[in-house]
Amino acid sequence: KAGVTQTPRYLIKTRGQQVTLSCSPISGHRSVSWYQQTPGQGLQFLFEYFSETQRNKGNFPGRFSGRQFSNSRSEMNVSTLELGDSALYLCASSFPGGTNTGELFFGEGSRLTVL
């Protein structure tokens, strides 16, 4: 069973540009969540999608957006990049059930460097 796939793994952008990151969840998983990880702030929740609907959003500016497609694949977009957006962006999928088992399956992340 294939794991969570994130593309690209590494990318370098300059300030003001925009970036789109992609995440393919484990087959059968309908929930996809995104996290930003930085040395200073740790793991911060960005948003979560289920059945093409954003269920919740973290405390990030509107420059950060996402979507989910009918096949559960998800993308996130960051517009007007700032230096502080340099981070590892992690995608996690899960199969929502009646009880929160807390088991998120993470991809290896997309490491974004903004120059």
Next chain:
Amino acid sequence: AQSVTQLDSQVPVFEEAPVELRCNYSSSVSVYLFWYVQYPNQGLQLLLKYLSGSTLVKGINGFEAEFNKSQTSFHLRKPSVHISDTAEYFCAAPRPGGEKSNYQLIWGAGTKLIIKP
């Protein structure tokens, strides 16, 4: 306040020595508790979880954790570490009301386990 606190940012330990990584949670979070591990240049993976039942939980790679309600702790232990255990370890718990939604996890700041040869 809802919080999960990892008391040590780094823990250096000699290979084959025992290790304990500490995690405390505030009483306002839901008492489902998790430890995740992040190996260098990888995503996170679930190490173990406490949902209910026995307070001693066994996970992968020889790790175990003990849920202690009176001390609001969920410390992670391994009796003998190996160089391959070099990683960052995260403790997490759902926000109250987040029991049915996997995304509502509160994360600790992480503890880097450094294995000395």
